[in-house]
Amino acid sequence: MVHKKESINRKHFLKDVFICSLGAYGGPEAHYSVFIDQLVVKKKYLKEEELVELIALCSILPGPTSTQTIVSIGYKMGGPLLAFLTMLIWALPVLIIMTLLSFLYQFLNQNNISSTGLRFIGPMAVGFIIVAAFRIGRKVVTDKITILLLLFSAFITYFIREPWIFPIVLIIGGIVSIVTSNEKNLWTPVKLNPQWRYLVAFVIIAIGSIALTFIWDNRIIHLFESFYRYGYLVFGGGQVVVPVMHTELVQLNHYMTNAEFLTGYGLVQGLPGPMFSFSAYAGGMAARGSGTFVQVLGAAAGGIGIFLPGLLLIYFIFPIWNKLRNIKGIKISLKGINAVAGGLISVSAIILMQKSGFSLENILVTIATAGLLLTRKVPAPLLVLFVLILGFSF
Template sequence: MNRISFLKDVLICSLGAYGGPEAHYGVFMDQMVAKKKYITEEELIELIALCGLLPGPGSTQTIVAIGYKMGGPILGFLTMLVWGLPAIIIMTALSFLSEIFDSFNLNPAILRFIAPMSAGFIILAAYRIGKKVIHDPLTVALFIMGLLMTYFVRRAWTFPLILIIGGIVAIISSKEENLWSRPKLRPNWNIIIAFLGFAIFGSLLYGTTGSKLFYLFDRFYRYGYLVFGGGQVVVPMMYTDLVEISKYMTGEQFLTGYGLVQGIPGPMFSFSAYASAMSATGNGVLYKIIAGFIGGIGIFLPGILLIYFVYPLWEELKAVKSIKISLRGINAVAGGMISSAALIILRNAGLSISNTIILILTIIILATKRIPAPLVVLGVIIAGILF
């Protein structure tokens, strides 16, 4: 197989992937399965299932796994760069919007409708994910727990704790047999050592130096290994840490970035580059660019390491029922977390008449799927300029 040709196809996927993981999988199905036949439809579905069992950016892990399958770890790494780097560069550049506005004496109010538009994206995501994860009284209870805990207890430790509780509750309540079957595995423990090493040394370096760059790497790396379900799920964690606790940016700045990422192709996790760069505002251009790339790399790194560890063991892991069952509870809690984020964003954005109109129109347009997300973003910016 020609690696250059494969990476060109990865770039095509990256430039055509709008709208979150579900839409990305459709692009993979078209380009990687139907057109180029790198893998079969069944293999793609299996990879999607595998990545759904892991924390991190699901669609990114899926395409990296395809690269790993086609050419080993080196091609998997190159796949990650080609897939994610364009979006990371764009989102880092967009973090300079406020400076650009100041330089050209532009009124930042032209972006004022981005916040209610972002709320529309998140509300619709919460609704769609809720439909998928709520199946019975148990998942209803876990969904509500996730919503209430993340709405009323806005602490960094809340998110991993309730996700773990959701997984444990799902396993305990299961009536399945042979939950803990022991497959014959030959894991590469060096990858897990690297995975833990980045987590430990990131915290240690920040603790000993106090550098904001090490803090940002530690935070975004942590987001990467604590989040199940894609970019929408990580929003409440970031908002709590970066806006409410650390106060590195305003809620409006945060929502502006989240709205803008809807209009660019590539992985939703690229929003981390914007959020990290915004957190470093005031330290110079180069420092801010470095911070953007640290956030982008930090959030993707744990998910990629997990794929490198798990993918070679996938055939054996399919037999472990407890892994699949725990995801039922984790996903229900994550759905509640997203709903909580929607409520908080609505509260902070304010429901003026104009904001309410933008919110409702965004939801209607996205639900009917008649206008692509990038055009929605462009339309909201034009509305801000005109009105």
Template sequence: MHNVSYRQFLKDVLICSLGAYGGPEAHFGVFLDHLVSKKQYLSEEELVELLALTSILPGPTSTQTITAVGYRMGGPLLALLTLFVWAFPPILGMTALSFLYQFLKDHQISEDILRFIAAMAVGFIFLAAFRIGKKVLVDRLTITLFLFGSLATYFIRSPWIFPAVLLIGGAISIIASKEKNLFNKITIRAPYGYLILFVFFALGSLLLSLATHNLLVTLFEAFYRYGYLVFGGGQVVVPVMITELVETKGYLTNEQFLTGYGLVQGLPGPMFSFSAYAGGMAARSEGPVIQVLAALISGVGIFLPGTLLIFFIYPVWEELKRIKAVKVSLKGINAVAGGLITTAAILLLQKIGITAEHIVVVGLTIVVLATKKIPAPLIVLAVLVAGIVF
């Protein structure tokens, strides 16, 4: 830990939050520019190492990275405050947007003004799938696992398939590895209390949800589960969410889901804040108070497991790095995840309708994003204006 002003550090975290668009890769660039180059809280090598740590953990990578920086600078308390400052502004924004459909209805404004948002969101997901594929498809094994993940989740429409194929991908990667001594023994003195809390919330919320069928408890359990089942950015959790929230439980429609995912692209900060919108929409029939509570609980739920894991693992990271199997499994997990996202994009396009209008919007979104000349918020604004004009 370092002697650092909490107030100044958290101010810098807020600056990062308000300027971070475009997912983990873009967020890393913001951290590099502000926390390393300008403020020199840590070196570039140390930041890359923290990114490596968070990449092998389930949960939102960029959120865990900046939380780990907070832990490094001031221990668990500053890490928790860092998480709050980083994630709370976009969570509030997405909570407010969960009332968007009701606002349009109350003011007799046609929902057609949002009709291009879903197609734009599909464009974001297609480009994310392409970028991840470009990064992880390095040999025959990763290509095979990519296709396995894609086909399995296309033909089996059930929430359990996602953790199953991810675990299979990691296991196959370990089995196929030619490296020796993958499970080398290490001695760890870890703060196991955080791991106990992690398991407690996972099992406790599941049992409580099954026993009570209370909507708020059920939403917390679902989003907490999403938080520990996915690796990478917000785009990775999309196929998991849409299968359960839209197809299985019917909490919101396909169009409503994609509208929220499209709108979150226009907000800075972590894309996992989309969970607040989805949770709020799931409780929209329960009144505004319950809807706000559901949104906040969902937001907290999805960020909590990754935070507890960082608190548990960061103090013993130097030892854990020596377990080769941890890094080797990530190769297969990431390849499968790329397949999941690709299938999600295809299925979502099918559901909104493969029309000339939608294909044009998807294509234009991909092209404009790929050029990196127009920021995501301006693309979202342009699509909203197009919906109003046309």
């Protein structure tokens, strides 16, 4: 018997969310298996068909898909407050850890420990991205149109590494998918009763943060605007946001080196919880140089900025989902958007391989990582630990 909202014990539900966060490795697809096991099979908070519907809803929305899915379950069980607490329990532990890891390079320097011990983390991270590109590409390429969209987005974003190009190619992917679908009655009108305050807050924060960057030249404001923008422009899991982050934070603004970026992305693979928590590391690294407090603020700007849009969108969309899911055009556009996202991830793997260098040891670490991940015989945390030991031992 599925729990009703009125009978939910919040403490018990949040404890189950925490259990999910401890076992959630490897991105959205792996996270869903944890949700099914803990929330559907063991605790019966909802049916599997309901979970699949929520996954479909969150796949349509920009932002961290698995995070929005579990937040939606919290909303279903106990409304906005429980949804917010679900977000905290799910994301906060790993956000704190990634904030601490943003001080890793300073710690090594202060203790005269060479950072060369981290040298294999970058090539390992490239292996993770290659596998993500392969798995997502295999999933999203279903016909000639999706193949062309994947190749188109990879080609364009390889040569144009500006932040504005990513939302444009994603929008083009959705439009092409709709135009070529030959489906009829795509936009059947439905009667909605939305809670506009959440959408208004979403838009005001987006526009207001952009305006503030022109008025106030403050690193924390700029970081919040960047990460908030990532949160509402990127569809899918943490792998999808990597090329966008890398272009802006490393190539354009030079907030950190390629090696430092890949170190954080590699380390987050060994931690449970949402991969978007990488934003806390990236935000902290980008705010270095002005003291510990400012660096922590940078990490908070990254973590809050990237998760906030998805939370507001869930608050706005979830109550009207039962009606929105009947709009065929929304589902069809996702086919093209996902194909474009596959292209973004594929080209990011190529670019990051180039940046890491093609030394024999780097290539071997990347190939070994990809091979072990594809066999699924070595858990990600053990792989990260082994690469750290390897780096500091030789």
